[in-house]
Amino acid sequence: MNWSEMFFQSWSGIVRTVIVGTLAYAFLVFSLRVSGKRTLAKLNAFDLVVTVAFGSTLASILLSESVALAEGVTALVLLIVLQYAVTTLSVRSERFARAVRSEPTLLLRDGVPLPDAMRHARVTKAELETVVRTEGQRGLEDISAVILESDGSFSVIDGGQSKRSPHSDAGT
Secondary structure, three states: OOHHHHHOOOHHHHHHHHHHHHHHHHHHHHHHHHHOHHHHOOOOHHHHHHHHHHHHHHHHHHHOOOOOHHHHHHHHHHHHHHHHHHHHHHHHOHHHHHHHOOOOEEEEEOOEEOHHHHHHHOOOHHHHHHHHHHOOOOOHHHOOEEEEOOOOOEEEEEOOEEEEEOOOOOOO
């Protein structure tokens, strides 16, 4: 094992990373602006997968000398076109929308946990209590509803007021 190559291989690799990385990043930012806000919205699992795919593709363009800038740009354009097509089809077809997105799940109603919904969402009562405490509430009985949103976060509804919780670790 050549220890020096672990830290530095050549200036050409660094120059390539700077040039290709800058161009790929600029193209990605431009493309995302043109494609609209929904392209990076994390509204459901499908949107999250596309967001991760963007990051992975950009990383491959930056770090893999075997991926040419044109190939990377093509991959980014393909992801954007596919995301646009899926979101367009989702808006036009309720059946297609149900196939690619999850619906919010009511986990608690009027202070009473809903065991079947919790089991299906893989949320324990302890996790539900943690979400409620994080929102500054004393206990489940003080809450009108807790909803597991399609993006994995929780909404806690207390006496007509809705609060969005940053917790997204449910069911993972």
